[in-house]
Amino acid sequence: MNTHHNLRPGLALDRPLRIALVGAGARGAAYAGLVAQAPSGAVIVAVAEPRERQREQIAAEHGLPPEALFEDWHELATAGRVADAVIIATQDADHVEPALVFAGLGYDILLEKPLALSAADCVRIGEAVRAAEVTLAVCHVMRYTRYTKKLVELIDQGAVGDVIGVQHLEPIGWWHFAHSYVRGNWNSIRQGSPMLLAKSSHDIDWLAHVIGRRALRVSSFGALTHFRHDRRPEGAAARCVDCKLSDSCAYAAQKLYVEGRYGEPARDYFTLVAADGLDEESVARALREGPYGRCVYDHDNDVCDNQVVNIEYEGGVTASFTVTAFTPQENRHTRVFGSGGQLTGDGRHIEVLDFATNETTRHDTDAEGASAADGHGGGDRGLIEDFCRGLSEGRPELITSDAEASVASHRVVFAAEEARLGGKIVKL
Template sequence: MTLARSEPTTFITGEPDSPLQRALSLVIVGAGARGGAYADLAAKRPDVARVVAVAEPRSRIREAFAAKHHITPEYRFDGWHQLLARPRIADVAVIAVPDSDHLAAAIGLADLGYQLLLEKPMATTEADCEKIADAARRNGTALAICHVMRYTPYTVKLGQLLPEGAIGDVVSLQHLEPIGHYHFAHSFVRGNWRREDDSSPLLLAKSCHDIDWISHIVGRPVARVSSFGSLTHFRSEAAPEGATDRCITCPLRDTCAYSATTLYRDGLRNGGTKQYFTRVMTAGELTEEAVTTALTTGPYGRCVYHSDNDVPDHQVVSLEFDGGVTASFTLTAFTPLENRHTKIFGTRGQLTGDGRHIEVYDFRTETRTVHDTSLDGSSAAEGHAGGDEALINAYLDALHGGRPELIVSGIDVSLASHRAVFAAERARHTGTVVQL
């Protein structure tokens, strides 16, 4: 079906609190891990949304996705450029393409009248983020950035406890993102985000989530930023004696903490979290032959000390907000793969959280109260602690039911937190404090 071209409106329904009398139609622009996950979640609510088209350059992934979602051949596209050459075919475009394509895809689709759910980061430069925001505003686009951490039950609970005065007035915050040693080696040494010139700064690619979340929790504009970080370990100077260019030929492959053969074969044989990385490495083909081929010829088989990566492997960011609240943020490769850790310091208590559990310590009573925010007993790492599903549900309900207040990662707040990230990068490169 082809929808008639019409003047774009901020919400499909046109009238607040007036539910649409049909399901929203979605085109998935990029059917990789993120696009596929969002499509699966939307498909759980067929009365509210239907996936009707896909744009994906990898033919095997495109055809498997189309078969799963019953997409007819005429709505299977080789890439997002093809969507720009024809009238709008769906209500919503879910954009999960490489970061460098966000600008052109988002502006082009907004200009055609699509409503947009855009994977983070918005774009790879501050100027491009501004251009996307401008396009959304001039088209009346319902734009939401996939800052899933804003939507989790954990964050919602924090949003109840803090205004209620559980720890008094917030004075400062300490937040750690433990990326995990093999996750970092996969994504930021061997993978798509290893080089700033090919993708974006590490802070933007991995942790714009966190800067956005901290800003959301504090609830005030960022005033000043400083930052420090560098590439310390994953470089040729740190290579152990005898290391070769590829793990599959390396005599140290069974003892190296960053061995590709260990990581991806563990994922193949034992499943679990590592299987996700193996699936990415082989483009979804979970066989011994596919893993061996990828280790022998692909980027994920390279030695972490002999790659062409240049993004930092550790970084700290200091933030001062309007009113004097301060926050410190640390991201590091050198951890187990585990949940983020946060401490919030208030005038009457301290709050400690891990993405699922929240412990409130009261200064007056010297008691500790623990809140478990998991809905099903899962860890904070699974589905971003419920954030993926909560984001999709909020966005679909906002459009389908005419409830814009459900989108809490819209244009203005997402643009503001991206500006803070770019300011932090300027501070890191210049050794200065940057004022916003």
């Protein structure tokens, strides 16, 4: 019988993979739900979450007994070996310690991005998982979409010849940015992380995955341009529910959390984050008392709302990346410039122009919606399925967002911030 809990090439488990969940917020709960749906038959066997309602909800959804519920990840870590792997979906600042501890205990780990809030801590995690000989997969969900897999396949097949450069846009969406990076948990460099790390570590990692070369030099420019106190319209109130300008304001909280103007699935997802409930009383209280009801021009946010990053890779390949708040929320847009053609992608459709024939071939990957509410274009599901299959079937090639790749792409993010703040080019 194979009862080894760590991934070994060609060595499959003969029982369901057992996974513990650390952090049962929106991301953790979503990942746990996808584990239950995964064709590998993996199961959630424990949860560590300080909030009773979220903890009990996971218990009910996954049939967990009282002894499998923990108020703190430290309790789970000292409870004896209860699982083969652990999903760590805590707040960004709380990734390092549980990752180090569970690696030391021999758990394989699925860790929400970013790895950590400093390059040094990213390296510490990478060293810990190597020393423990466990598998670490980082939740760079963009790698795991059907769209990305098809795009990489086309590039590897030489559809555009040699890759010369890449142009990549991440359109966050005006209301999504206001929710997460003005009013939300990721609004402060002082208390958390720069927006490039919190949001776009996905994209910097994705570029490395697509280009397949080591980054050598980085430059970056960006700032907080709009969501500032000096941009507050005359007559605006401190809270949207009291504001006479709310009907004409693109960022009025009522439009997202009450009226559902931006689509019911998105409203429910973001409203649940803001109000911790979808009932009228919970939403009204959140907009009256909580941070999600405050004016976007009267907050304590300091992260960039627009940023560009330029990267030079080995062999002279270049990439330019733009992330901005001032768009609709939609899929990323990418152009890959090659010696023999151009590839254009929008997160679902891929068009390849062949220079030799001047003919364009179109591929439809039938991706899901772009936002977290929609599962990141199928990336959430793809990540969980490949993580579970990789561990269950002994197939390490399925887990592409491993520690080595993720530490390398995080170093690019930190270098970009150093370049932006210092007005310089940073060598890696």
